[in-house]
Amino acid sequence: MDEGGNKSILSPRIRHCIYRTLVNLERSAECGLVSVSRCCHTYKASDGEEIFDGIEVRIVDENHRDVPRGTSGEICVRSPTVYANCYVDNEEASKAVIDNAGWYCTGDIGVIDADGRLAISGRKDDMIKRATVKIFPVDIEPILKQHSAIKDVVVIGVPDDRLGEEICACVILDDASSLADVKSWCKEQFSVGPDGLSIAPVLYVQFSQFPTTASGKTDKRLVKQAALDYLKV
Template structure:
């Protein structure tokens, strides 16, 4: 792409001086040169100076035999700026939130492990798009509400 029609400011913001289009996609290359999409820069969770792609955490959680669906968002944290909050739908009951966090801890870097995890029945009440994707902005607001509610319940 050479640029946006009649929009030089938008073109300058999207295309760097070397001619590369900044799409906002985040990926990794493996040893054979294959490119893997891992998320979007706007979706990145910044945990204590480390960047965490929600898709990376979700993919790891999906490898658990009882996880049907995992959706991850960032929530504010006093010390680390943000931390990972995972919402998980199970294929069958019998796994606890603490067990899933412990399982994840053995499979990913410590800063990627969800600090908060909630097992849910589904995401319909929180909000889905017409294409059946979870509305992450609503899910993040829901997660912040859950944390605020928990903080309100702690005796002073």
């Protein structure tokens, strides 16, 4: 929102309310609005977001049990808007994703910190399980996109006999670059994970273009299938 360069037009309280309402809202078609972050140029997704009043959020493990604050798990939401949004077209399908207590499991992985702020790590379906460590493409893809040769990238997990899964980068490169250049650069960019291994991709598959959905978005499911077929795993 443009205040015309005159900060005295709006009081700090009003500015706070406007920014809090309009900036970085987290929502889904099923749940409606869930959380919001304040307007701040230093904001990072890991900082977490304030959960709206009237929205209940819990973090659960793979057995649907609550985990302690600060522990990562699947985000579940309960609110009147869950029913309003989910039951519009297909009540039977909606009931399949909402438990008897009214909790909707979003498929997103996140954490609620000690201050009650919600931070989203990524999609459950996209999570890479390397031995005992959970790795999310959203932690890797932005780093890869910093390389000038990489026009687009999708990070996936591929089967690995020793670790369960390994990290694979599916990339579209400009015509003047090679995978060898990218691999060499990546070795210097990525930190070591909790398992003592780098989170740099181990495998790379080069694409000329990514398959897309009907809406024009990259179809990550088809990208992964094409990569698995190419790698023969």
